[in-house]
Amino acid sequence: MSGTELTLGRAINAGLRRxxxxxxxxxxxxxxxxxxxxxxxxxxxxxxxxxxxxxIDTPLAESGIIGTAIGLAMRGYRPVCxxxxxxxxxxxxxxxxxxLAKFRARSGGQLRMPVVIRIPYGxxxxxxxxxxxxxxxxxxxxxxxxxxxxxxxxxxxxxxxQAVACDDPVVFLEPKRRYWDKAQVRTEGTPETATPMGAARxxxxxxxxxxxxxxxxxxxxxxxxxxxxxxxxxxxxxxxxSPVDYDTVFESVRRTGRLVVxxxxxxxxxxxxEIAARVTESCFYHLEAPVVRVGGFDTPYPPSRLEEHYLxxxxxxxxxxxxxxxx
Amino acid sequence: MSDSAAHEEQELIQLLTPDGESVPHPDYxxxxxAEEVRGLYRDLVLVRRLxxxxxxxxxxxxxxxxxxxxxxxAAQIGSxxxxxxxxxxxxxxxxxxxxxxxxxxxxxxxxxxRGVTNGGWDPAxxxxxxxxxxxxxxTLHATGYAMGVQRDGALGEDGIAVITYFGDGATSxxxxxxxxxxxxxxxxxxxxxxxxxxxxxxxxxERQSRAPIYQRxxxxxxxxxxxxxxxxxxxxxxxxxxxxxxxxxxxxxxxxAFTYRMGAxxxxxxxxxxxxxxxxxxxxRKDPISRVRAYLVREGMADDGFFAAVDAEAEExxxxxxxxCRALPDPAxxxxxxxxxxxxxxxxxxxxxxxxxxxxxxxxxxxAAR
Ligand SMILES: Cc1ncc(C[n+]2csc(CCOP(=O)(O)OP(=O)(O)O)c2C)c(N)n1
Numbered sequence: 001m002s003g004t005e006l007t008l009g010r011a012i013n014a015g016l017r018r019x020x021x022x023x024x025x026x027x028x029x030x031x032x033x034x035x036x037x038x039x040x041x042x043x044x045x046x047x048x049x050x051x052x053x054x055x056i057d058t059p060l061a062e063s064g065i066i067g068t069a070i071g072l073a074m075r076g077y078r079p080v081c082x083x084x085x086x087x088x089x090x091x092x093x094x095x096x097x098x099x100l101a102k103f104r105a106r107s108g109g110q111l112r113m114p115v116v117i118r119i120p121y122g123x124x125x126x127x128x129x130x131x132x133x134x135x136x137x138x139x140x141x142x143x144x145x146x147x148x149x150x151x152x153x154x155x156x157x158x159x160x161x162q163a164v165a166c167d168d169p170v171v172f173l174e175p176k177r178r179y180w181d182k183a184q185v186r187t188e189g190t191p192e193t194a195t196p197m198g199a200a201r202x203x204x205x206x207x208x209x210x211x212x213x214x215x216x217x218x219x220x221x222x223x224x225x226x227x228x229x230x231x232x233x234x235x236x237x238x239x240x241x242s243p244v245d246y247d248t249v250f251e252s253v254r255r256t257g258r259l260v261v262x263x264x265x266x267x268x269x270x271x272x273x274e275i276a277a278r279v280t281e282s283c284f285y286h287l288e289a290p291v292v293r294v295g296g297f298d299t300p301y302p303p304s305r306l307e308e309h310y311l312x313x314x315x316x317x318x319x320x321x322x323x324x325x326x327x
Numbered sequence: 328m329s330d331s332a333a334h335e336e337q338e339l340i341q342l343l344t345p346d347g348e349s350v351p352h353p354d355y356x357x358x359x360x361a362e363e364v365r366g367l368y369r370d371l372v373l374v375r376r377l378x379x380x381x382x383x384x385x386x387x388x389x390x391x392x393x394x395x396x397x398x399x400x401a402a403q404i405g406s407x408x409x410x411x412x413x414x415x416x417x418x419x420x421x422x423x424x425x426x427x428x429x430x431x432x433x434x435x436x437x438x439x440x441r442g443v444t445n446g447g448w449d450p451a452x453x454x455x456x457x458x459x460x461x462x463x464x465x466t467l468h469a470t471g472y473a474m475g476v477q478r479d480g481a482l483g484e485d486g487i488a489v490i491t492y493f494g495d496g497a498t499s500x501x502x503x504x505x506x507x508x509x510x511x512x513x514x515x516x517x518x519x520x521x522x523x524x525x526x527x528x529x530x531x532x533e534r535q536s537r538a539p540i541y542q543r544x545x546x547x548x549x550x551x552x553x554x555x556x557x558x559x560x561x562x563x564x565x566x567x568x569x570x571x572x573x574x575x576x577x578x579x580x581x582x583x584a585f586t587y588r589m590g591a592x593x594x595x596x597x598x599x600x601x602x603x604x605x606x607x608x609x610x611x612r613k614d615p616i617s618r619v620r621a622y623l624v625r626e627g628m629a630d631d632g633f634f635a636a637v638d639a640e641a642e643e644x645x646x647x648x649x650x651x652c653r654a655l656p657d658p659a660x661x662x663x664x665x666x667x668x669x670x671x672x673x674x675x676x677x678x679x680x681x682x683x684x685x686x687x688x689x690x691x692x693x694x695a696a697r
Contacts, residue, residue, distance in 0.1 A: 031530065035529055059530075060496035087460070087461060126442060131460075268674070302445075305657050306663050
């Protein structure tokens with residue numbers, strides 16, 4: 001197979017590079033993304049090779065990043081914005097929610113908003129506050145935005161290219177604690193021939209219960225499936241959070257009859273709640289137990305010495321599976 | 328640095344040259360006793376030591392992160408020692424020297440960086456609010472607080488002035504510019520203290536602002552000054568004056584302390600990727616500590632015995648920082664639920680109880696919950 005072994009971070013970097021090579025309208029924007037290559041080095045080397053006009057070190061202002069990206073998109077560019085950490089998205093929330101998300105609908109389709117917002121998100125790296133949050137529900141609650149996340153290098157490589165090619169605004173969530181995970185990446189083909197970014201993926205087949213996860217939790221879901229020798233756990237990696245590929249989820253749940261949804265974000269009003277509701281509406285007669293959610297607590301993200309307790313780990317996920325069988 | 332370097336020479340308020348020579352300034356007279364100068368020197372040396380120890384502790388895995396103040400001691404000690412007891416500070420995350428002046432020590436300061444707390448002290452006890460990670464946010468909090476002080480009539484000779492600290496990068500944020508404007512239209516008793524250390528992580532000052540930062544104040548309608556941020560005398564004199572101005576109901580001042588971040592942005596950063604070591608060497612000549620030392624010697628205000636005593640004190644402080652750091656207790660798992668709400672919250676109470684049961688289910692088992 002033609003491919004290379006890449007970390008998830010390097011795979012995004014390679015995908016961005018290819019997107020820039022293929023389309024001169026693609027721009028990078030963000031804080032420290034130039035010479036430094038971003039604090040996680042995701043844009044490493046792009047400034048050197050594409051120059052300061054296409055890799056824009058912005059002033060320290062997130063509202064400015066998204067607001068000017070909107071104007072650049074109106075002018076025919078395809079900006080890819082890096083927000084340095086999840087907790088620093090919020091100064092850009094106004095531009096994202098009240099402007100970026102709505103221009104297409106407001107203009108009756110006259111305006112395209114091909115803007116990508118890349119955000120390293122989630123916990124598990126021992127960071128200080130505002131560096132470990134999971135803000136996905138804010139995005140999935142907002143009409144007009146697409147929201148995706150990746151769990152492995154191959155998806156990272158292709159989905160970032162698909163996100164750049166998409167004419168809608170895409171929030172591209174990067175699970176920062178998985179940046180250093182390595183795997184083979186198939187690099188031949190084009191973004192159109194890769195699995196579409198809107199599709200969920202059955203990451204492991206099973207027959208007794210469906211475990212839905214995404215981003216950083218996929219690895220843990222797979223470990224849980226591995227660890228549970230009594231029950232056959234099917235793991236569905238959602239990939240796209242808005243829209244969710246419900247066909248894949250429903251199909252799985254109809255076969256297994258049970259569902260656990262796991263994510264890092266607080267459980268209340270989170271994506272798990274939405275999936276539980278949809279599955280209940282559509283698969284009621286196939287369900288043998290209520291849908292179980294496993295997630296972060298409804299508290300601020302704690303100081304890092306407590307994050308191992310906050311983040312759903314293998315035991316918490318298996319406990320969720322137990323609860324689905326205990327019913 | 329080109330743009331800012333051009334402005335530097337003309338407009339910089341300086342009272343003490345890099346060689347330790349005092350140069351009186353007509354607008355900012357400063358009359359310090361020998362003891363006061365020795366006190367400033369001591370502060371500078373001790374906070375540098377505290378900082379160095381914290382960097383070492385991070386390297387040893389005792390802290391998750393540290394934002395070093397190396398090079399910025401004079402800006403922080405000068406402005407910090409200009410404060411009166413009743414004045415109120417809204418800091419950023421690198422302001423350990425100001426914290427020091429407010430009486431905070433390693434026990435309070437290291438918790439956030441060790442990951443045992445998201446705060447670390449009672450703001451009211453020190454008149455020093457919590458460190459702010461989200462850039463620029465605190466400038467609005469400070470302005471609102473100052474508006475409250477004004478409404479309470481707590482101005483005048485013994486009144487309260489508010490001061491907020493932020494970097495050159497922060498001046499790009501909407502929040503900071505909104506704070507300037509709110510403070511101006513409300514004539515709020517506040518001092519905006521910008522430590523322009525030339526870098527916002529990898530981005531040089533000119534990527535943030537084409538106009539010198541201090542000149543921005545004029546556009547908002549209040550005075551702005553640029554002071555040699557490596558000159559503790561100038562920082563003290565100018566801040567004192569700006570605080571007096573605020574206290575007397577004359578409104579805000581922006582002080583741009585022109586200084587340099589000698590180290591990395593934080594312990595996670597690698598400055599060799601974006602700046603030349605020659606630049607740091609040039610700033611080394613303007614070191615905030617050596618010039619006060621030279622002044623003390625020149626004026627015969629201190630002898631070897633004094634310097635040795637301060638060094639010994641720094642050693643002791645270093646040891647204390649290490650002990651304090653290691654003694655910071657890890658929080659208990661259920662602390663995740665502490666103080667989220669002031670009033671009981673049934674949903675969270677239930678979640679806490681469920682988690683307690685879950686933890687208890689491990690008791691006796693391998694890997695029992697602590
Ligand atoms: C809103 C926001 N965006 C991005 C960051 C990430 N970040 C942390 S420090 C920093 C640079 C800050 O530079 P400056 O304001 O000059 O202060 P300095 O660190 O130099 O003291 C950045 C971009 C942040 N903390 N908050």
